[in-house]
Every structure is written in structure tokens, then in C-alpha cells.
Amino acid sequence: MTNFFMRALQSWRRRWWRPDPAALAAYAGLRPLVIVTGGSEGIGLELARQFALHGHDLLLIARRRELLDQAAARIKAETGVDVFVLALDLTSPGVVEAIDAVLAAHRAYADVVVNNAGIGLSGPFHELAPEDVQRLVDLNIAALTRLTRHYLPAMRTRGQGGILNVGSLGGYIPGPNQAVYYASKAYVQSLTEAVAAETAGEGVRVCALVPGPVDTKFHERMGAETAFYRTFIPPTSAQAVARAGYRGYRLGWRVTVPGLVNPFLALAMRILPHRIVIPIVGVLLQQRR
Numbered sequence: 001m002t003n004f005f006m007r008a009l010q011s012w013r014r015r016w017w018r019p020d021p022a023a024l025a026a027y028a029g030l031r032p033l034v035i036v037t038g039g040s041e042g043i044g045l046e047l048a049r050q051f052a053l054h055g056h057d058l059l060l061i062a063r064r065r066e067l068l069d070q071a072a073a074r075i076k077a078e079t080g081v082d083v084f085v086l087a088l089d090l091t092s093p094g095v096v097e098a099i100d101a102v103l104a105a106h107r108a109y110a111d112v113v114v115n116n117a118g119i120g121l122s123g124p125f126h127e128l129a130p131e132d133v134q135r136l137v138d139l140n141i142a143a144l145t146r147l148t149r150h151y152l153p154a155m156r157t158r159g160q161g162g163i164l165n166v167g168s169l170g171g172y173i174p175g176p177n178q179a180v181y182y183a184s185k186a187y188v189q190s191l192t193e194a195v196a197a198e199t200a201g202e203g204v205r206v207c208a209l210v211p212g213p214v215d216t217k218f219h220e221r222m223g224a225e226t227a228f229y230r231t232f233i234p235p236t237s238a239q240a241v242a243r244a245g246y247r248g249y250r251l252g253w254r255v256t257v258p259g260l261v262n263p264f265l266a267l268a269m270r271i272l273p274h275r276i277v278i279p280i281v282g283v284l285l286q287q288r289r
């Protein structure tokens with residue numbers, strides 16, 4: 001029943017797609033991989049596990065090799081899929097060339113790209129170190145855009161696969177005290193929904209996963225552990241977020257907001273006047289002294 005439903009869904013998704021035999025031949029004999037950036041821990045690791053549990057081989061990318069190796073060993077033992085790793089800073093030059101070299105070495109292609117790696121920054125904008133601001137823009141915006149632009153055309157040619165971009169509830173509203181992070185996620189969600197509209201009917205899925213606060217080291221890393229939202233908004237587990245994200249991706253939903261309360265928060269952020277919501281968000285994101 002599920003298979004029938006998924007096949008019908010795929011036919012609908014590919015309603016405008018016409019195969020180009022010459023272009024398709026280039027992928028014959030290659031193995032499809034799911035690339036997960038930031039796949040060594042947190043939400044990325046759980047998303048990688050979800051794809052692996054459904055039989056997909058993986059390429060995990062992050063900077064720290066040791067964590068990548070641990071993640072790969074764990075997923076392989078749990079699911080039996082092949083898991084390759086690439087230790088790479090996604091803000092460095094030559095990122096797509098480095099990933100393409102690994103794909104070529106394993107006779108593989110990028111079937112799905114999960115743009116999950118992201119960092120936050122906490123504090124008033126004018127106090128942030130300029131190099132930290134640049135790093136966030138380079139990772140959350142530039143790297144995600146580059147990978148999406150680089151791998152999407154071949155997905156369209158194949159009429160399958162897709163992009164799963166990890167946004168945030170913060171993308172729906174300006175966030176005083178996390179201004180650059182919130183703005184970066186607004187970009188992610190805008191880009192994703194626009195590209196999803198452009199590619200509708202061509203077989204590819206272009207989806208945004210939009211979580212509220214999640215229980216990972218992310219908040220501590222950006223120095224937001226003492227912010228009010230950490231006390232007042234209970235975090236979801238990375239596993240629950242990843243399960244919802246994978247399901248949303250499979251169904252081709254353009255936006256998945258995991259949880260029961262978060263969809264209502266997302267709606268409220270979009271319909272309430274900014275004059276009311278922004279000050280509330282600003283207080284929640286403020287660090288306690």
C-alpha cells in the first residue's frame with residue numbers, strides 16, 4: 001500500500017519530466033549517495049540515520065574527522081549501509097570540487113543533498129566579531145546556496161532525488177540578539193520555497209525542514225545557553241526532528257515544521273504584526289547576565 005502510494009506520488013512529481021537518454025546514460029553504473037553536511041552530530045547525524053534506516057548510502061561532511069568516523073561506524077553497524085566521510089570546512093574555497101572528487105572516487109553521484117550544517121551567533125549585532133558574522137554567512141547562506149546550485153541540475157536531469165535544506169522557526173521573524181542567524185534562516189526558507197516552485201513537476205524534491213529549538217550543542221556553541229528561550233521553550237529531540245524531516249522530504253512537502261506546537265508558532269510569527277512579535281522574540285533571545 002505504502003509502495004503504491006509512493007509510486008503514485010512519484011509519477012505526479014514527475015509529471016513535467018521528460019527523460020534525456022544521453023544525459024541519463026552518464027549516471028549508469030554509478031551509485032546514488034545522500035550527502036549530509038554537518039552529519040557528524042546533532043540534527044545532521046539523526047537525519048543521516050533516517051536516510052540510512054531507509055536503505056540509502058551516505059556521504060557525511062563536517063570538519064572534525066574523529067566525530068565523522070564515529071558517526072559513520074555507528075550508522076553502518078546499525079543499518080548496514082555504506083557510509084563515506086569527508087572532513088571539510090564548508091566555508092573554505094573549492095568545496096564542490098572536493099565533494100565531487102570523493103563522489104568520483106566512489107563511482108557515485110549526489111542523489112540527495114541535505115544542507116544541514118549551520119552555526120548561530122548570539123548577542124547584539126554591533127558587538128559581534130566581523131569574522132564570526134562572515135563565517136556564519138559563508139556557511140549558513142553561501143555554502144548551502146553553492147551546493148544547491150551545483151547538484152540540482154543533475155537531479156532535474158535524472159528526474160529524482162532532491163535537496164533538503166535545514167532552516168529554523170527563526171527564519172519566520174527578525175531575531176534581535178541573534179539577528180544574523182535569524183536573517184540567514186529567512187534566506188534559506190525563501191530560497192528553498194522559490195526553487196521548489198520552479199522545479200515542481202520535474203521529479204525532484206526541494207524541501208525545507210524548519211525546527212524550533214532542538215536539544216543539541218548548537219546553543220552552547222553560539223553562547224546562547226543562558227538566553228531566556230532556553231528556559232521557557234522546551235527543546236525537541238534531534239531524533240524526532242529528523243524523523244519528521246525525513247517524512248516531509250519523502251512526501252515532497254516544501255516546508256516541514258516538526259512538533260505539535262511549532263506549526264502554530266510559525267503561523268503566529270507570520271500573521272501577527274512585527275511590532276508585537278519582534279520585542280517578545282528579542283527578550284527570549286536575550287542572554288541573562
Ligand SMILES: NC(=O)c1ccc[n+]([C@@H]2O[C@H](COP(=O)([O-])OP(=O)(O)OC[C@H]3O[C@@H](n4cnc5c(N)ncnc54)[C@H](OP(=O)(O)O)[C@@H]3O)[C@@H](O)[C@H]2O)c1
Nearest residue numbers: 038040041042043062063064089090118168213214216218
Ligand atoms: N539546535 C537547534 O535548536 C536548531 C533549531 C533550528 C534549526 N537548527 C539548524 O539545524 C542545523 C544543525 O544544527 P545542530 O543543532 O545539529 O548543530 P550542531 O549540533 O552544532 O552540529 C553542527 C554540525 O555542523 C558541522 N559544522 C559546523 N561548522 C561546519 C563547517 N564550517 N563546515 C562543515 N561542517 C560544519 C559540525 O561538525 P564540525 O564542528 O566537526 O564541523 C556538526 O556536525 C543548523 O543549520 C541549525 O541552524 C538548529
